[in-house]
Amino acid sequence: MQHAHPCGARTDLHDGFSDNLTPTVPLDLSQIRNFDDLLRAMSQTAFGGRQLGEAADVLYEMVTNPRCFVVGTFAGAMTVAKMGLVLCDMIEQGMLQAVISTGALMAHGFVEASGGTHFKYDATMDDRALYYKGYNRVYDTLELEKNLDDVEEIFHVVLAGVPEDEVLCSYKINRLLGEYLVKNTQGRGILKSAYERNVPVFVPAFTDSEIGLDFALFNRKRQLAGKPWLAFNPFLDLEHYTELIRVQEEIGIFTIGGGVPRNWGQQVGPYLEIITKRLGEGGAFKRFKYGVRICPEPAHWGGLSGCTYAEGVSWGKFVPPSEGGRFAEVLCDATIAWPLLVKAVQERLMVNG
Numbered sequence: 001m002q003h004a005h006p007c008g009a010r011t012d013l014h015d016g017f018s019d020n021l022t023p024t025v026p027l028d029l030s031q032i033r034n035f036d037d038l039l040r041a042m043s044q045t046a047f048g049g050r051q052l053g054e055a056a057d058v059l060y061e062m063v064t065n066p067r068c069f070v071v072g073t074f075a076g077a078m079t080v081a082k083m084g085l086v087l088c089d090m091i092e093q094g095m096l097q098a099v100i101s102t103g104a105l106m107a108h109g110f111v112e113a114s115g116g117t118h119f120k121y122d123a124t125m126d127d128r129a130l131y132y133k134g135y136n137r138v139y140d141t142l143e144l145e146k147n148l149d150d151v152e153e154i155f156h157v158v159l160a161g162v163p164e165d166e167v168l169c170s171y172k173i174n175r176l177l178g179e180y181l182v183k184n185t186q187g188r189g190i191l192k193s194a195y196e197r198n199v200p201v202f203v204p205a206f207t208d209s210e211i212g213l214d215f216a217l218f219n220r221k222r223q224l225a226g227k228p229w230l231a232f233n234p235f236l237d238l239e240h241y242t243e244l245i246r247v248q249e250e251i252g253i254f255t256i257g258g259g260v261p262r263n264w265g266q267q268v269g270p271y272l273e274i275i276t277k278r279l280g281e282g283g284a285f286k287r288f289k290y291g292v293r294i295c296p297e298p299a300h301w302g303g304l305s306g307c308t309y310a311e312g313v314s315w316g317k318f319v320p321p322s323e324g325g326r327f328a329e330v331l332c333d334a335t336i337a338w339p340l341l342v343k344a345v346q347e348r349l350m351v352n353g
Helices: 035-042 047-064 084-092 103-113 127-133 145-160 170-184 190-197 210-224 234-246 259-266 268-279 309-314 334-352
Strands: 068-074 098-101 135-138 141-144 250-256 288-294 326-330
Touching (some): 035 047, 047 068, 047 288, 047 334, 068 084, 068 234, 068 259, 068 288, 084 334, 103 145, 103 170, 103 190, 141 145, 145 210, 170 190, 170 234, 234 268, 288 334
Parallel strands (some): 068 098, 250 288, 288 326
Antiparallel strands (some): 135 141
């Protein structure tokens, strides 16, 4: 029964605090000293700002949990977009223990790490003219065909040193490329950082990349010379990654974009489960306890890139929040949100040791 004030106003309305609701707080820039302060304050606001602020809390908890093995999955043109050193930071500072990526992201990152340069695209440029000049456009940035030719020459040198009986896969090839960068370059690079920290880099759709095509070209050259092809078996990637996850106490995932890297990384839980169910041994029951995802794609298109962690719970990929799972999803361009997020967490790590 509702109680009424003599003037007609209700007297049974709750004030929020009585129900333990969390109040929002105005963003006061005069109190912001650094990126960590900013994201902490944004977590008490709304919309995308709150999403990003809460993502910092989840990422910090995930990377400081000594029992948690963190997988990073990366799609989109992040290295062409000059985000490569952000990924280097995450690897070098121990935030990631495995990386799963598109082939293109690693190929363009290798261009940068080996000394190549990307350039801004001018909207007055004609795409047909760009083709004849050897400029490949990635939205608002240009990758030079010369850069890709230079990478092919390096890759040929790297593969020439592989024994003929070696069966390759993407993480083995990426380790070889990382070793080359360590021995022959001065600057930073994703595969260089991964090699130095012993972080495996998997490219599930390896043939869908410039380096994948270079591998095919290398084998065609071998065939013309009367030599056997170097073997490539993608299931070596799958089984190595699966075994890495199987032995972990807890697992977390950090995702930029979606696509094949996201799904390939997430399917490990169901794979381990059906190994147990259908083979009786060799599997495990593993679910991601943590997840942070930055991607602008909404869920209503129906694609995996936009699907929520809640949807992944139904597949047995994630621990439900009711059982301790902790997740954050930021619907934003990664070139905006990712650097802010990592910088804030870096500052928090420095303060808290």
